[in-house]
Amino acid sequence: MRIVETPEAVRAGNTSLTGLVPTMGFLHEGHLSLVQAARASCDRIVMSVFVNPLQFDDPGDLERYPRDLERDAALAEEAGVDVLYVPPLEVMYPVEPLTTVATAGVTEQLEGKHRPGHFVGVATVVAKLFASLQPSRAYFGRKDHQQLAMVRRMALDLSFPLAVEGCPIVREPDGLALSSRNVFIGDRPRALSISRGLEAAADAVDQGIRDGDRLVALVEEQLDLDTVDYVALADQDRARVIERLDRPAFLAVAGHLGRVRLIDNLPLDLVGEMFVPDRGVRLSAPSALTRL
Amino acid sequence: MRIVETPEAVRAGNTSLTGLVPTMGFLHEGHLSLVQAARASCDRIVMSVFVNPLQFDDPGDLERYPRDLERDAALAEEAGVDVLYVPPLEVMYPVEPLTTVATAGVTEQLEGKHRPGHFVGVATVVAKLFASLQPSRAYFGRKDHQQLAMVRRMALDLSFPLAVEGCPIVREPDGLALSSRNVFIGDRPRALSISRGLEAAADAVDQGIRDGDRLVALVEEQLDLDTVDYVALADQDRARVIERLDRPAFLAVAGHLGRVRLIDNLPLDLVGEMFVPDRGVRLSAPSALTRL
Numbered sequence: 001m002r003i004v005e006t007p008e009a010v011r012a013g014n015t016s017l018t019g020l021v022p023t024m025g026f027l028h029e030g031h032l033s034l035v036q037a038a039r040a041s042c043d044r045i046v047m048s049v050f051v052n053p054l055q056f057d058d059p060g061d062l063e064r065y066p067r068d069l070e071r072d073a074a075l076a077e078e079a080g081v082d083v084l085y086v087p088p089l090e091v092m093y094p095v096e097p098l099t100t101v102a103t104a105g106v107t108e109q110l111e112g113k114h115r116p117g118h119f120v121g122v123a124t125v126v127a128k129l130f131a132s133l134q135p136s137r138a139y140f141g142r143k144d145h146q147q148l149a150m151v152r153r154m155a156l157d158l159s160f161p162l163a164v165e166g167c168p169i170v171r172e173p174d175g176l177a178l179s180s181r182n183v184f185i186g187d188r189p190r191a192l193s194i195s196r197g198l199e200a201a202a203d204a205v206d207q208g209i210r211d212g213d214r215l216v217a218l219v220e221e222q223l224d225l226d227t228v229d230y231v232a233l234a235d236q237d238r239a240r241v242i243e244r245l246d247r248p249a250f251l252a253v254a255g256h257l258g259r260v261r262l263i264d265n266l267p268l269d270l271v272g273e274m275f276v277p278d279r280g281v282r283l284s285a286p287s288a289l290t291r292l
Numbered sequence: 293m294r295i296v297e298t299p300e301a302v303r304a305g306n307t308s309l310t311g312l313v314p315t316m317g318f319l320h321e322g323h324l325s326l327v328q329a330a331r332a333s334c335d336r337i338v339m340s341v342f343v344n345p346l347q348f349d350d351p352g353d354l355e356r357y358p359r360d361l362e363r364d365a366a367l368a369e370e371a372g373v374d375v376l377y378v379p380p381l382e383v384m385y386p387v388e389p390l391t392t393v394a395t396a397g398v399t400e401q402l403e404g405k406h407r408p409g410h411f412v413g414v415a416t417v418v419a420k421l422f423a424s425l426q427p428s429r430a431y432f433g434r435k436d437h438q439q440l441a442m443v444r445r446m447a448l449d450l451s452f453p454l455a456v457e458g459c460p461i462v463r464e465p466d467g468l469a470l471s472s473r474n475v476f477i478g479d480r481p482r483a484l485s486i487s488r489g490l491e492a493a494a495d496a497v498d499q500g501i502r503d504g505d506r507l508v509a510l511v512e513e514q515l516d517l518d519t520v521d522y523v524a525l526a527d528q529d530r531a532r533v534i535e536r537l538d539r540p541a542f543l544a545v546a547g548h549l550g551r552v553r554l555i556d557n558l559p560l561d562l563v564g565e566m567f568v569p570d571r572g573v574r575l576s577a578p579s580a581l582t583r584l
Contacts, residue, residue, distance in 0.1 A: 098396050099396075099450055101419075128449075131450050134426060156387065157420075158391055
């Protein structure tokens with residue numbers, strides 16, 4: 001594995017099919033599952049590690065965002081990453097950035113409503129990675145389902161010649177969705193109320209429940225957070241709240257527990273004429289990574 | 293020369309150094325001079341012809357914008373274009389476009405002030421061309437100097453791995469800057485008041501005049517248009533009005549004559565410690581193209 005700091009160095013080895021796994025580092029099994037997905041269909045895997053200041057709406061969150069490049073490099077190498085792209089701030093932003101990329105119509109609700117500026121920061125930095133690294137495919141987790149929808153639409157709208165792949169959420173044996181921010185969770189039993197709620201909703205969907213309010217209520221009954229930003233059923237294409245499960249959707253939750261903001265969701269895919277909950281991938285043993 | 297309709301077909305032949313000449317068609321010697329510049333340093337030249345609806349702030353202007361693909365193809369072939377990219381509307385916009393690219397700080401003044409939405413439309417479509425065609429270089433005329441500044445900054449900010457080249461304005465023997473819209477000029481002598489004013493300012497710069505107001509006044513003395521949108525000295529980097537010629541700049545004019553909106557400018561380059569007016573390229577015989 002090469003560790004490089006410039007887009008030129010990444011592109012130098014571009015073969016016919018390069019897969020990109022964009023991350024903010026502090027890798028966990030969720031990120032590694034994206035590498036695994038990329039290995040199945042790409043000749044060459046590039047992982048980027050960049051904590052993008054532009055997408056943090058909360059300066060405190062940026063400051064305490066966990067970082068450990070040495071560990072990330074070891075994990076990426078082991079997972080089969082060919083090039084680890086770790087751009088310094090002055091490579092990503094050589095001059096004051098004046099250009100922004102914004103995808104309207106996908107970013108007004110849910111996270112967009114609660115994190116002003118966040119999605120413009122994400123769209124802009126992802127567009128930069130796509131423009132400079134020229135991958136054929138890019139891999140994103142379904143954990144940030146609205147982000148996935150936005151990136152997909154951004155890539156289509158800007159004519160980037162690549163496919164955006166969404167991969168299942170990876171969960172701890174107890175159900176908690178993996179996140180680099182999990183290291184800050186104090187009261188784990190209460191954090192588990194989210195996945196417990198989503199599981200209840202998944203069972204209800206399997207039993208034929210299609211009403212949005214009922215599915216949301218099933219989640220809310222379980223929730224035990226300090227504050228809840230939203231619980232909502234939204235369509236996968238545009239991340240807009242819908243009243244009935246009548247197209248591919250996801251049931252999303254966001255809230256705070258102590259100083260940690262947690263998000264999670266249950267993708268509801270349409271397979272033939274059936275709605276199938278994507279319960280994600282459950283680790284058989286607790287993640288060593290998030291317990292560091 | 294191949295004529296193609298999809299980005300895939302353009303990229304299929306991408307060699308080490310592809311030069312892109314983006315146009316809205318109805319080619320004149322100004323466009324052809326960009327091809328000539330590209331030939332000097334590129335292995336392969338792609339010209340795009342696309343009248344982008346998103347950048348027209350005036351629907352009437354879009355409707356009457358002149359088009360003649362057959363003539364464009366013949367001229368492009370003769371000039372040495374390798375691939376003529378003529379995307380149908382449904383290739384450029386397969387779905388309702390929700391994503392916009394905006395470069396702040398370069399687009400607030402001059403044209404940006406008088407054509408709301410124009411630069412977002414330009415930045416977005418140029419980003420699409422850069423993303424989908426992956427050129428190594430892109431060529432723009434200095435006639436739209438603010439556009440050139442914006443595209444350059446956009447490409448840098450979004451990390452597109454390409455160089456943006458600005459080429460001299462091409463002028464008729466009588467001084468009129470070439471433009472596809474020149475076919476609509478009724479009163480040519482009055483239109484010439486613009487280039488006459490810029491020539492007077494160029495002479496003044498040669499004589500050491502550096503004061504913005506004096507240079508602007510020299511142009512205004514000559515101007516004989518129906519309405520004047522602006523006459524201004526602006527810096528090349530950010531297209532913002534400056535009071536003195538103390539850095540690379542351009543002296544810009546925009547106004548209306550009948551139903552035609554005319555723009556022109558005098559680039560003022562810093563060569564060593566000297567300010568050198570770029571008077572452009574003067575055709576020795578009238579352009580056959582704009583008299584059609």
